[in-house]
Amino acid sequence: AQSVAQPEDQVNVAEGNPLTVKCTYSVSGNPYLFWYVQYPNRGLQFLLKYITGDNLVKGSYGFEAEFNKSQTSFHLKKPSALVSDSALYFCAVDRAGATNKLIFGTGTLLAVQP
Amino acid sequence: NAGVTQTPKFQVLKTGQSMTLQCAQDMNHEYMSWYRQDPGMGLRLIHYSVGAGITDQGEVPNGYNVSRSTTEDFPLRLLSAAPSQTSVYFCASSSRDRGFSEQFFGPGTRLTVL
Numbered sequence: 001a002q003s004v005a006q007p008e009d010q011v012n013v014a015e016g017n018p019l020t021v022k023c024t025y026s027v028s029g030n031p032y033l034f035w036y037v038q039y040p041n042r043g044l045q046f047l048l049k050y051i052t053g054d055n056l057v058k059g060s061y062g063f064e065a066e067f068n069k070s071q072t073s074f075h076l077k078k079p080s081a082l083v084s085d086s087a088l089y090f091c092a093v094d095r096a097g098a099t100n101k102l103i104f105g106t107g108t109l110l111a112v113q114p
Numbered sequence: 115n116a117g118v119t120q121t122p123k124f125q126v127l128k129t130g131q132s133m134t135l136q137c138a139q140d141m142n143h144e145y146m147s148w149y150r151q152d153p154g155m156g157l158r159l160i161h162y163s164v165g166a167g168i169t170d171q172g173e174v175p176n177g178y179n180v181s182r183s184t185t186e187d188f189p190l191r192l193l194s195a196a197p198s199q200t201s202v203y204f205c206a207s208s209s210r211d212r213g214f215s216e217q218f219f220g221p222g223t224r225l226t227v228l
Contacts, residue, residue, distance in 0.1 A: 036215075043221050043222055044157070044204065045219070046218070057222075062129030101159060101162070102159065102217070103145055104157040104158070105156050107156055
């Protein structure tokens with residue numbers, strides 16, 4: 001069965017430090033992978049996606065993610081965290097490629113301290 | 115563009131009552147979907163539609179009905195509300211032109227069933 005795991009419920013980082021939010025997946029065939037962000041009392045916003053090609057994907061607000069097929073991971077990264085990055089982050093995978101049946105992880109709360 | 119709009123923002127129901135959550139988008143997107151968000155469980159797909167007149171079930175369809183008579187609207191009906199349906203409901207839309215999976219989310223409806 002297809003699944004997405006976000007092993008950390010919360011990640012704490014100081015402003016200015018690099019951040020990583022982890023995601024691993026299990027899906028048959030080639031995965032389509034996504035990161036979304038949710039600010040308090042808001043809907044989810046698309047950050048970035050991996051479909052094919054370069055393993056390092058760049059997205060909105062300075063975020064990037066690295067696709068690692070051998071480790072079945074798609075970790076979200078940013079070189080220098082901002083307090084305004086504090087939010088709930090979701091990793092998602094498409095089950096069978098471009099079907100829009102996204103499977104979401106349980107979310108990781110990112111807290112950036114000033 | 116207003117994007118994806120949802121009404122109401124908040125709703126309290128008694129067990130057994132029925133109601134309809136409204137969702138509309140003005141981006142001429144082919145694909146629309148409904149998710150529910152529960153603590154520790156991420157987002158789960160309830161129903162989706164790939165175009166007017168076409169709907170299908172997602173992961174957790176029981177207790178919910180949908181219809182898609184126009185491209186713009188995709189209402190979600192709860193026929194007989196149960197406490198297990200207490201959740202935050204998100205509607206999303208996406209376009210074939212953007213590879214479907216880059217979804218745009220509405221602000222959500224917070225539903226409590228007593």
